Amino acid sequence: MPIHFGTMPHHCTGTVTTAVEAYSPAGGTAHGNLDAAAYVCPNHIQTARDMWQAQNLTPYVTGATGSSRSCGGTTDFRDSVSAVTPA
Numbered sequence: 324m325p326i327h328f329g330t331m332p333h334h335c336t337g338t339v340t341t342a343v344e345a346y347s348p349a350g351g352t353a354h355g356n357l358d359a360a361a362y363v364c365p366n367h368i369q370t371a372r373d374m375w376q377a378q379n380l381t382p383y384v385t386g387a388t389g390s391s392r393s394c395g396g397t398t399d400f401r402d403s404v405s406a407v408t409p410a
């Protein structure tokens with residue numbers, strides 16, 4: 324499975340506390356497939372949620388304490404890189 328690392332458009336040096344996971348529907352549930360995740364500080368949780376929802380994904384907020392990523396880092400598990408391009 325390919326994994327693509329990216330960054331969100333904003334610039335922030337805040338401490339990452341939260342992962343906003345993004346799911347697409349599968350098997351009759353909105354949280355069927357984990358497609359991507361964004362690692363953010365508390366100020367950018369909503370930004371990440373909006374980003375995933377704009378891509379028709381269902382965001383799920385979970386803790387990411389101890390992550391080595393900087394705020395705005397993304398990990399994308401989808402096959403198509405083009406789907407990750409920020410709007």
Ligand SMILES: [Zn+2]
Nearest residue numbers: 335364367394
């Ligand atoms: Zn931030």
